[in-house]
Amino acid sequence: MERGVIEVRDLVKYYGGRCILDGVDFEVPTGCIYGLLGRNGAGKTTIIRILMGLETATRGRTFLLGENSRRLEPRQKSRVGYVAEAHQLIQNYKVARLVALCKGLSRRWNDKFFKQLMDTFRLPMERKVKELSGGMRAQLNLALAMAIEPEVLILDDPTLGLDTVARRQFLALAIDLIQRDGRTILFSSHILSDVERIAERIGILVAGKLVVDCSLDELKNRIKKLRVIFPQDAPTDLHMTEIIRQSNSGREMVITVANWNQQKKAMIETFKPASCDEIPMSLEEIFIECTHPEPMPDQI
Numbered sequence: 001m002e003r004g005v006i007e008v009r010d011l012v013k014y015y016g017g018r019c020i021l022d023g024v025d026f027e028v029p030t031g032c033i034y035g036l037l038g039r040n041g042a043g044k045t046t047i048i049r050i051l052m053g054l055e056t057a058t059r060g061r062t063f064l065l066g067e068n069s070r071r072l073e074p075r076q077k078s079r080v081g082y083v084a085e086a087h088q089l090i091q092n093y094k095v096a097r098l099v100a101l102c103k104g105l106s107r108r109w110n111d112k113f114f115k116q117l118m119d120t121f122r123l124p125m126e127r128k129v130k131e132l133s134g135g136m137r138a139q140l141n142l143a144l145a146m147a148i149e150p151e152v153l154i155l156d157d158p159t160l161g162l163d164t165v166a167r168r169q170f171l172a173l174a175i176d177l178i179q180r181d182g183r184t185i186l187f188s189s190h191i192l193s194d195v196e197r198i199a200e201r202i203g204i205l206v207a208g209k210l211v212v213d214c215s216l217d218e219l220k221n222r223i224k225k226l227r228v229i230f231p232q233d234a235p236t237d238l239h240m241t242e243i244i245r246q247s248n249s250g251r252e253m254v255i256t257v258a259n260w261n262q263q264k265k266a267m268i269e270t271f272k273p274a275s276c277d278e279i280p281m282s283l284e285e286i287f288i289e290c291t292h293p294e295p296m297p298d299q300i
Helices: 044-051 095-105 111-121 134-147 164-181 192-198 216-222 262-269 283-290
Strands: 004-015 018-029 033-038 059-064 080-083 152-156 184-188 201-206 209-215 224-229 243-249 252-257 275-278
Touching: 004 044, 004 184, 018 044, 018 184, 018 201, 033 044, 033 192, 044 059, 044 152, 044 184, 080 134, 095 111, 095 134, 111 134, 134 164, 164 192, 184 192, 192 283, 201 216, 201 283, 209 216, 216 283, 243 283, 262 275
Parallel strands: 018 209, 033 184, 033 201, 080 152, 152 184
Antiparallel strands: 004 018, 004 059, 201 209, 224 252, 224 275, 243 252
């Protein structure tokens, strides 16, 4: 794998004595779309803010475009498009004034491309930002991030608060822009169907640790949910490791297993089940299983 343009190394972060991130380690290679997932408070935004140099780590290091996040210079930052959680734009500015400010601060600004985006969005340049709908603010934020022609795009829950129609419009445009130039993307979202549509690689944070870090296809292959029917009452223990969740009801057992392989399949077959069928899971269903309060395998 090519060395990542985004690197997180043994990242630890404490807030008021509470450990938010506990040795998080991953990288995003050039051209990859990486979906970073976790429940509220899992540390997704904290990782992104540390990457952007907006917060300091308690321990560990992060790198963006090969540079330590703590020492990012304007020329490195100008290569990164950042859409912050909740679209934190200057609310009292008119759209035209905010655009002029961002354009003036940018080292590289594609005016023709930006105008195309603004025409597509039909954003009112003379209205104040605070007067825009949530969908319009999301579109404006994305347009500002894309106008600098970034090599890296960091999206922190960009569809938060948008209705279904606005979210789909935003995501359709984001997919088009991403695919056009093969940019490297770090994408955090609570909408798992959004992540499933565009992400190639998935990271899942649970209790401050990264318990999943693999391609989306690999994740779906390695976590299996099975419905097993036995001739008599289901056994209480299959003597199998890495069972994420198990429920028994009479002859039926439903289990979710990490790192599924032929050896584990053979272990089930020793109990001579009447049937063993896979239950297909979406990314959202896998996420729910992986973030369930019951113990998880250390990493998938």
